[in-house]
Amino acid sequence: MAFALLLALFHYRRLTQKWDDRRAFLAYFAAFFCFFLVLPSLIIFLFSPDPFLFLKEAGFSLGNWRRGVGIAAVGAPIAILSGFIGSRDVELRRFYPFSKRACRSLRSFVAFEVAYLLLYYVSWEFLYRGILFFPLIPAVGLIPALALQTIISTLHHAGHPQSEIFASLAGGFVFGLIAYLTGSFIYPIFLHALTGISTDSFIYLRDYRRATRG
Numbered sequence: 001m002a003f004a005l006l007l008a009l010f011h012y013r014r015l016t017q018k019w020d021d022r023r024a025f026l027a028y029f030a031a032f033f034c035f036f037l038v039l040p041s042l043i044i045f046l047f048s049p050d051p052f053l054f055l056k057e058a059g060f061s062l063g064n065w066r067r068g069v070g071i072a073a074v075g076a077p078i079a080i081l082s083g084f085i086g087s088r089d090v091e092l093r094r095f096y097p098f099s100k101r102a103c104r105s106l107r108s109f110v111a112f113e114v115a116y117l118l119l120y121y122v123s124w125e126f127l128y129r130g131i132l133f134f135p136l137i138p139a140v141g142l143i144p145a146l147a148l149q150t151i152i153s154t155l156h157h158a159g160h161p162q163s164e165i166f167a168s169l170a171g172g173f174v175f176g177l178i179a180y181l182t183g184s185f186i187y188p189i190f191l192h193a194l195t196g197i198s199t200d201s202f203i204y205l206r207d208y209r210r211a212t213r214g
Helices: 002-009 021-047 051-057 065-087 090-095 106-131 134-140 142-155 162-182 186-213
Strands: none
Touching: 021 051, 021 106, 051 134, 065 090, 065 162, 065 186, 090 162, 090 186, 106 134, 106 142, 106 162, 106 186, 134 142, 142 162, 162 186
């Protein structure tokens, strides 16, 4: 239901037909947050006998924080390097940042990226590396659970640049494995968001920063 509503009513392609791209994507992020985080959480609290335990077992905790911090420390330079490499891809530079209007000033760009992190990336990992992953492991096993969340999250990239679709296939598996190893989707949030925001930031610095100074 959440997927259907998001695609039918709040998809960014539909919203950009009505509003400028900054307003459209902020609305898209807000819808993403509502359908992929708030709505599943509401269902959990309504129907789970112990919602807090369910959320904890679904990765909503620090998990093995020592291992998580270690993986994040090793992964951070890789995420930033991936963002730099991605920012040099012509198709990605056309597609990102989502809002070109937000790139008109440093302040609006930073505000947009903060919303991107809090509304989009947190919700994304909560759903794909949390709710659609951890509860499946006892039922189907680790590899099928990894494969399922990777396939679904990759399909969500339909319409994105081809290079990103291939990267999302590898990223879905890696981020899922990190969630499993740490018992938390917090660390995939950090690394996934760092990759995406680094990509946007390098594109902004290369293509927009000089214009905003002028």
